[in-house]
Amino acid sequence: MPGFSTDAILLRKIEYGDHDFIISFLTESKGKISVIAKNAKKSVKRFSGALDLFSVNHINCTFPKKKKNGLIILSWADLENGFVNIRYDVFKTAYASFWVELIHYWLEENKVQPELYALLLFSLNALNTGSLSKEVLSLLFQIRFMSISGFSPNIEYCGICKTSVDRIEQKNLRFDFREGRIICSNCVKNKSQYGMTVSKGTLKQLFWINNSDIYRADRIRFSSFAIKEGENLLEAFIPFHMGRDFKSLQFLRRLRLEK
Secondary structure: EEEEEEEEEOOOOOOEEEEEEEEEEEEOOEEEEEEEEOOOOHHHHHOOOOOOOOOOEEEEEEEEOOOOOOOOOEEEEEEOOOOHHOOOOOHHHHHHHHHHHHHHHOOOEEOOOOOHHHHHHHHHHHHHHEEEEOHHHHHHHHHHHHHHOOOOOEEEEHHHHHHHOOOOOOEEEEEOOOOOOOOOOOOOOOOOHOOOEHHHHHHHHHHHHOOHHHHHHHOOOOOHHHHHHHHHHHHHHHHHHOOOOHHHHHHHHHHHHHH
């Protein structure tokens, strides 16, 4: 039976009937794919230790014989990285769950996005090893996710007068959620028209982590204020742009309040 093998990051798993799962994976070569894992609840041999959210597995799949439009069949899966340090930390689990939920709902089936795969894999590895703080890592993931996905906000210059951030005298600017752009004070006529105030310093740091070598991201030092402001901006703009709320983000926010 024709099929394929690939490394894949598990984005979503839902029960199907009494014994099966329908699973969404992100792969480097095939993009997001949906498969059915038949008898996965009972099959220890084929899926032992695998099929957990945001785990990396080497999977083998076959195409259905009868239904051309039927779901791809997951034959077996070998766990390559379960990210144990993430799973033992409720905050890290919340961040990783938010990232995979974003990708699952944004990415179309079979749309190849190797840069997005590389970004998610890098972010999960860094979160697991602790090479970057979870807060800064999430800012990096979100700003680069938007850039790869084609709806990156303009944070380089005023969206009306085109003055660059470096040349704007005011320390704070307004962010226009609807247009995805910053507006300097000279161009703001009605503050209620725009989403929120954001400082030049935060914008410049977000621009840096979006455009610099991802493996040098640990060189930038965000203040606690810039982290909080960056979180408020990105975690408001992404749901606004995508037109949906994310359960994992709601859970993450509750954790922060309880901290």
